Structure formats: structure tokens, C-alpha cells
Amino acid sequence: xxxxxxxxxxxxxxxxxxxxxxxxxxxxxxxxxxxxxxxxxxxxxxxxxxxxxxxxxxxxxxxxxxxxxxxxxxxxxxxxxxxxxxxxxxxxxxxxxxxxxxxxxxxxxxxxxxxxxxxxxxxxxxxxxxxxxxxxxxxxxxxxxxxxxxxxxxxxxxxxxxxxxxxxxxxxxxxxxxxxxxxxxxxxxxxxxxxxxxxxxxxxxxxxxxxxxxxxxxxxxxxxxxxxxxxxxxxxxxxxxxxxxxxxxxxxxxxxxxxxxxxxxxxxxxxxxxxxxxxxxxxxxxxxxxxxxxxxxxxxxxxxxxxxxxxxxxxxxxxxxxxxxxxxxxxxxxxxxxxxxxxxxxxxxxxx
Numbered sequence: 097x098x099x100x101x102x103x104x105x106x107x108x109x110x111x112x113x114x115x116x117x118x119x120x121x122x123x124x125x126x127x128x129x130x131x132x133x134x135x136x137x138x139x140x141x142x143x144x145x146x147x148x149x150x151x152x153x154x155x156x157x158x159x160x161x162x163x164x165x166x167x168x169x170x171x172x173x174x175x176x177x178x179x180x181x182x183x184x185x186x187x188x189x190x191x192x193x194x195x196x197x198x199x200x201x202x203x204x205x206x207x208x209x210x211x212x213x214x215x216x217x218x219x220x221x222x223x224x225x226x227x228x229x230x231x232x233x234x235x236x237x238x239x240x241x242x243x244x245x246x247x248x249x250x251x252x253x254x255x256x257x258x259x260x261x262x263x264x265x266x267x268x269x270x271x272x273x274x275x276x277x278x279x280x281x282x283x284x285x286x287x288x289x290x291x292x293x294x295x296x297x298x299x300x301x302x303x304x305x306x307x308x309x310x311x312x313x314x315x316x317x318x319x320x321x322x323x324x325x326x327x328x329x330x331x332x333x334x335x336x337x338x339x340x341x342x343x344x345x346x347x348x349x350x351x352x353x354x355x356x357x358x359x360x361x362x363x364x365x366x367x368x369x370x371x372x373x374x375x376x377x378x379x380x381x382x383x384x385x386x387x388x389x390x391x392x393x394x395x396x397x398x399x400x401x402x403x404x405x406x407x408x409x410x411x412x413x414x415x416x417x418x419x420x421x422x423x424x425x426x427x428x429x430x431x432x433x434x435x436x437x438x439x440x441x442x443x444x445x446x447x448x
Contacts, residue, residue: 110171111164117173118160125154128246129180134201136182136253143198147257149185177206177230180251188301192255196227199253203231206250222427225294226256226264259297263290321380325371327362333379335413339386340345343414351401354408361412371415374422385415385422393417 128150137150153162154235155178164170173179186192199205208231230252238247256264267286310328317336323329334340334357362368376382386393396417401409 111161114155114164114170114173115161117177118157121173122154125179125243125249126363128249128251129154131243131246132180132182132251136184139198139202140184140195143194145186145191145194145198147184147186147191147195148261153181154275155179155181174248174250177250178252180249182251183252183261184253184255186255186257188304189257189297189397190301192227192245192257199229200232202234203237204234206230206232208345214333225260226254229253229255257297259293259300262439263293289360321383323379324438325376325379326368327359329379330338330362330367330412330415331359332383337383337386339383339390340411340414343386343390343393344409344411347397347401347409350398353401356408358409359412361410365416367412367415367419370419374419374426376422382418385418386441389418389421392421396420 133152140147155176160176160179163176170176177246184195186195209228210228232248232250233243233246237243249256307328316329316366317333317338319333320329320336323332347353350353371382376385393414397409397414
């Protein structure tokens with residue numbers, strides 16, 4: 097038997113062995129993935145890292161078979177390092193380093209491949225400018241009884257930005273297996289697009305820093321009052337205004353309610369757009385209205401609390417009462433001949 101035939105027989109034997117081991121280990125791998133789905137998001141959240149998406153997968157048998165046949169180097173299942181895969185998509189490029197730092201601190205790093213490129217010839221590969229890292233549970237983590245059975249499992253994590261991910265998916269969808277198959281005219285277009293996306297990725301980070309600086313600059317009520325109304329300035333207003341504190345304290349002391357501060361409320365109810373519709377452009381205009389109508393706002397809140405009987409009140413709900421009262425006042429003038437009840441009904445119709 098020739099050497100090539102012998103090698104072929106050995107590869108088939110290895111393939112059968114690895115696939116059999118994979119079938120036997122499938123449940124343990126699934127359990128491992130379930131635990132990773134809890135651990136990794138928790139680690140990122142605890143370190144203040146916001147990401148666009150985290151996804152996990154177990155390599156299926158067909159994909160594993162193709163990998164064994166293509167690589168022609170695996171002897172047993174533990175040689176395959178990406179049976180479990182995780183993709184972390186960050187919002188900003190610097191967060192890729194922060195994610196890598198957390199992972200390398202919390203797990204044992206087996207291998208690191210940094211595919212990021214900054215050279216001009218690498219622009220077409222923008223979608224592949226990701227970080228790939230092979231990890232396994234550290235000895236310290238494996239001291240915990242529930243993780244001891246995962247000691248020998250390696251897993252791969254891919255880290256990339258949202259723009260890199262989008263570009264990679266689109267380029268993959270074009271159907272070219274390598275850059276050498278791409279006609280020169282199309283390659284030039286792809287290079288220009290990739291260069292533009294890389295620039296956008298960098299500009300998003302610049303904008304994030306400018307927003308952070310802007311938020312830090314409006315840390316006192318005197319500065320806040322001079323700013324236009326947007327979500328950030330509304331948040332700063334509630335942090336610095338004595339009037340909003342008085343409103344919240346009233347609800348807490350009068351009804352024993354817990355007061356929360358969930359700023360997603362502002363976006364969810366389109367508070368900024370509704371205030372602008374009513375003519376509020378600057379925080380000082382909003383503040384003047386609240387000062388003039390604070391007792392009326394408290395009365396509206398009391399009626400809702402007595403009817404709904406909540407245990408928790410969102411501090412930003414005060415803005416809803418501002419919108420209702422401002423709409424009622426506006427509508428009362430427009431529909432004065434119809435009476436106050438009809439005027440309030442018209443006001444509610446206008447802000448729905």
C-alpha cells in the first residue's frame with residue numbers, strides 16, 4: 097500500500113473517531129454553551145461594557161466533518177478549538193480591547209489572533225479586522241464544582257465592531273471565496289467602501305467622546321438651564337433640579353412609593369418629541385413651566401397614583417404630567433367654548 101493510501105486510511109479513521117467523540121460529548125458541549133451564555137454577558141456588564149450583540153453556537157456535525165477533511169491535522173476531538181464559538185459585536189472599536197482584557201483576565205488564553213489591519217492594502221478586508229481568541233476555563237474557575245467537567249473544553253471568541261460585522265456579512269453574501277476572484281473594477285469599489293466604513297468606525301468613537309465631554313460640561317443647574325432639550329439634558333436636569341426632587345419626594349412621602357430613575361422611559365414615550373411639539377425648546381422653558389405649575393403637576397400625579405396604586409414610580413413620569421398639563425392649557429385656549437373637559441380630551445388626542 098502506498099504512503100498516500102495509508103495516510104488516507106488514517107485520516108478516515110481519525111474522522112470517524114472525532115465524529116464519534118463529538119456525538120458522545122454533544123450534551124456536555126451544550127451544557128457548556130448554556131453556562132457561557134450566562135457568564136460572558138455578566139462579565140461584560142459588570143465591567144461596564146455595552147455591546148451590540150453576543151451570539152453563541154456549537155459547530156454541527158457536517159461543519160466539523162468538513163473542517164477535519166480540510167485541515168487534515170486533527171487526531172482527536174480536543175484538538176478542535178472552535179467546537180464552541182462566541183461572537184461579541186461591540187458598538188465602538190476601543191471596546192474590542194476592553195472586551196479582550198476582560199476575557200484574558202477571566203479565562204485562560206490559549207491563542208490570540210489579531211486580524212485588525214490599518215494598511216491601505218488591507219481596507220478590503222475591513223470586515224475581517226476582528227480579534228480571534230481561543231480560551232478555556234481557568235484553574236481557579238474549575239475549582240467550582242459546577243465547572244470541573246469543562247476543564248478540557250476550548251472555545252473561540254470573535255470580537256468585532258458592528259460596522260465590521262455588517263461589512264463581513266455583506267461581503268460574504270457577494271459570494272466570492274477570495275479577493276483574487278474579484279474583478280479589479282469591483283475590488284476598487286469594495287476598497288473605497290471599506291475605507292469609508294473604517295473612517296466611520298473611528299468617527300463614531302470621536303462622537304462618543306464628545307458626547308461624554310458634553311455631558312460632563314452640564315453638571316450644574318445653571319448650565320443645564322441654558323441647553324436645548326434632548327435626552328441627555330433632561331437626565332442632567334433631573335439630577336440637578338430641586339423642583340424635580342421636590343416632586344419625587346412628595347410622591348415618596350405622601351404615598352410611600354419607591355422612586356426609580358429609568359431613562360429608557362424618555363425614549364420609549366418619545367418625551368423629547370412631545371415637548372418640542374408643545375413648544376418647549378430649552379430646559380429653562382421647561383423649568384419655568386414646572387415652577388409655575390408644580391402644585392398642578394403634583395395633583396395630576398396624585399390622581400394617577402390613587403387610581404393605579406403603583407408600588408414604584410419612575411422619576412421621569414413627571415414629564416408626562418408636564419405634557420398633559422401643557423396640552424390641556426393649550427387646548428383650553430383653542431377650544432374654550434367647548435369647556436375644560438372637552439379641552440382636556442382634545443389635548444390628550446393631540447399628544448397620542
